Amino acid sequence: MSDTYDIIVIGAGPGGYVAAIRAAQLGFKVAVVDRQHLGGICLNWGCIPTKALLRSAEIYNYMHEAKNFGLSVKDANFDIKAIIERSRGVAKRLNGGVELLLRKNKVDVIWGEASIESVGVVKVSPSDRAAPPKGALGVGTYKTKNIIIATGARPRVLPGLEPDKNLIWTYYEAMVPEKLPKSLIVMGSGAIGIEFASFYNTMGTEVTVVEVLPQILPVEDAEIAAFARKAYEKQGLRIMTRAKVVSVQKGADSITATIEEANGTTRQITAEKLISAVGVVPNTENLGLEKLGVTVERGIIKTDGRGATNVPGIYAIGDVAGAPMLAHKAEHEGVICVETIKGMETEPMDRNKIPGCTYSSPQIASVGLTEAKAMEAGYDIRVGRFPFLGNGKAIALGEPEGLVKTIFDRQTGALLGAHMVGAEVTELIQGFIVAMSLEATEEDLMHIIFPHPTLSEMMHESVMDAYGRVIHM
Structure with a gap:
């Protein structure tokens, strides 16, 4: 030494x-x-x-x-x-x-x-x-x-909404609750907020997610985020977008949040705990x-x-x-x-080649440009989609809800982005990352043999759909 x-x-x-x-x-x-x-x-x-x-x-x-x-x-x-x-x-x-x-x-x-x-x-x-x-x-x-x-x-701390380790939690307290709260407000719908919302909702807590932006999972492709939102709401999550927590009132064993919506109206929601997940x-x-x-x-x-x-x-x-x-x-x-x-x-x-993953149910995974960002950048794009409902392995697993989406440069065939929602997509996304890193074109991807039956076949089908060659849909 x-x-x-x-x-x-x-x-x-x-x-x-x-x-x-x-x-x-x-x-x-x-x-x-x-x-x-x-x-x-x-x-x-x-x-x-x-x-x-x-x-x-x-x-x-x-x-x-x-x-x-x-x-x-x-x-x-x-x-x-x-x-x-x-x-x-x-x-x-x-x-x-x-x-x-x-x-x-x-x-x-x-x-x-x-x-x-x-x-x-x-x-x-x-x-x-x-x-x-x-x-x-x-x-x-x-x-x-x-x-x-x-x-x-x-964790980022907002004025007036400082965590107190009792009623207002950060991810520290949210990971080690002494008991499961009956109700919960999650402030922020990025990966951290959605993962905790998913966990507590599955375990039986009544969860409300409050997001100031128009869509949950703001960095994700809008179509994927919308699909995920429907799935979460079907599971019982309450989601409020274009809304923000402007103040809180603490009680002995609960917290009441005043929430301002986009039209200026306010409402109050009372819950046992509030998780602040507004970034770091x-x-x-x-x-x-x-x-x-x-x-x-x-x-x-x-x-x-x-x-x-x-x-x-x-x-x-x-x-x-x-x-x-x-x-x-x-x-x-x-x-x-x-x-x-x-x-x-x-x-x-x-x-642009750094993947993002959210491990909720369903999972979300993505890499590269969203459809909106690709269009903003001036690309003439081709978009391919393939639903889990068309995949044999997904049906056998009992996981028929999901979507694989790919975005290509129409002129060069370059893969600009890939976005997924559904079971195990956080494991699948690496295939597209490798393809982007090796500068694979749509032709390269279409000629790859994907094993059957696997969820990865949906990646293949999504590429083929972008070029009018999809088989199983």
Whole structure:
């Protein structure tokens, strides 16, 4: 161990620990600093534990539909404490896995609150989040040739709607409820809001989603979002768009939200809890960026697409480097950044090829341009669609509701975007990402043999539909 490194990474989330491991693979002496836990928000309080919760909800839903599969389940019920315990156990297991990976790759872990004293100098102070493990590196000053900032993000807080851990929750409290609320307001219909709405609705909570924009899942293709909305409402979700929570009144064990609609009228909705899911903000405060002259705009560190900031020797990846604030984007940025530092030939991240996934029921997955964005960009487009209802595997699975949509440049045949809603689409989307990355045209995709019976056949059919060659519809 040493207090001098080639690279120090500040933040051990998906971007940070992946960057550290890749740097170690390339022969750098590396340390990663974190104030609380390895794996960051994603592994401990986001991506992973929420998927564990949603899996429990999915199975619970299947139990209620058992008769549709010729099965019998009596007195289907659940233990919310056991569900939470499983979710936390999954996070703990993977947290330990990150620790083993860092140790295997000889990456030093320094525990504490990091700030940048000057270019090449990182100061680590005691953290109020967690005590360092016994014998671990901690408080001190460390020297390095390169600093990579990967400090992630935290829930956005709106004035007057500050979370109190009791009646107003963020995703932290929403993942570990002591008991299931009978009613719930979810403020925001992005991936985080919709996933929690889906989980609680499936488990029997009366859920109202409030979204200020005209459509839920605002970054998704409008047709896909509309399809998803119908499915959610069919399941019992109450959805209000063009509406915003303007104030709340707290009671002893409930909260009343005053909601303003697009026409200016207001209404009040009372629920046991309210989840604030109105996005996240980067953790760029207290790092010393201002005194170093690092360019920061609206909390986001400006980079050149390969992680470099305007100050030599200082890099930024992940949420602090801007949208989309997704774990897989952070990981990829980390690899590009480290390989650039090594002097390898790299390409700037193509944000158009970053997939987005929402793990609700039904799932949503997408990559590339929406139909509206493609038209705004001036493309002459072909659009293909194929419904789950026309796919044998979907029918056999009892999952007939869904849609696969593809968007092509009419002139070149280039795949501009792919958008899906339905069972397991978060697994299917990677096929289209690979196709886009390899610059596959519609001809390439139409000549690929897809296995039968699989859900992936719908991807093939959607491509063929865009060119008037669909078979099973």
